[in-house]
Amino acid sequence: MRIVTDQVRIARGARLGKIGAFGGFGFLVVGMIVSLAFKQLSSLWIALGCLLLGMVVATVGIANMNRWVREPRADQALEQGLKGFDDQYRLYNYVLPAPHVLLTPTGITVLTALGQDGVIRYEGGKFRRNWSIGRLLRFMADEGLGRPFSEGDDQVRALKQFLESHGAGEGVDIQNVLVFYNPRAQLSVTDPPRPVVVPKGLKKALRKQAEGALLPAQVRRLHEVLDSEAS
Helix, strand or coil, X not given: CEEEECHHHHHHHHHHHHHHHHHHHHHHXXXXXXXXXXXXXXXXXXXXXXXXXXXXXXXHHHHHHHHXXXXXXXXXXXXXXXXXXXXXXXXXXCCCCCCEEEEECCEEEEEEEECCCEEEEEECCEEEECCCHHHHHXXXXXXXXXXXXXXXXXXXXXXXXXXXXXXXXXXXXXXEEEEECCCCEEEEECCCCCCEECHHHHHHHHHHHCCCCCCHHHHHHHHHHHHHHHC
16 A cells, blocks of 8 residues: 655644643743732733633644644554555545545545544434543543544545546545544444444445446546645
8 A cells, every 4th residue: 555644744743732732831830930929910910821821822732742743643543554455545644635535446535533532432423422530631632522524524525626626526436434543442333324433443444335446547647636736
C-alpha cells in the first residue's frame, strides 16, 4: 500500500501544541502569583484575565498535542489497520480536503478518525460515551464526542466537491467509515448506518463495503488528481 502523509503539517501541529500547552500553563502560573501577591482590585482583574487566557490557550495546546504528538496518531493507527493491502491501495493523510482518504480498486473511502477513549455506544440512532472519573480529571484534555456521522458527511462532501471541481468525480463511489483509533476505545455499536470500527476491524469493514470496480481510466485520473494535490 502506498501512503502519502503531510509530515510538515504534523510537525507544525505538534510545535503549536507544545507552545500552546506550555504557554497556557505559564499564564495560569502568572495569574495565580498575581492573585496571591497583590490585593488591589486592578491586580485581581489582571489575575483573572491571565487565568482565563491560560485556560483557553492551554486547552487549545493540549488538544493539538493529543492530535499531533500523542501516539498512535490517527495516520499511524490507520496505517497499522490497513497493513497488508497491496499497491492498488493508496492512503492520503492530511493532504486532501478530507484528512484521511483511501483510494481502492473499487472506489474511495473517507476514513473519519476519532480519538476518544472509553466505552463508546451507538444505539437508537445516537452516540453516547460512558462517563468516568478519568475524563473528569483530564477535563482540559478530553475531546468531546460531537456528532461523528455529521463529521463524516462533511468530509465526504468536501472530497466530492474537490473531485468534481477537477473533473474526476463522475462514477466514483465515495464511502465513509468511522474509525475510533484510540487504543483505549471500546465500541458497543448497534445497527449503525455505516461502519464504525477500531483499526483492527478496518480491513474487514472495507471488504464488506466493496462493490464493483473502477475503470482503468478512472483510476489513472484519480491518481493524477490526488497525487497532484498531495504534492
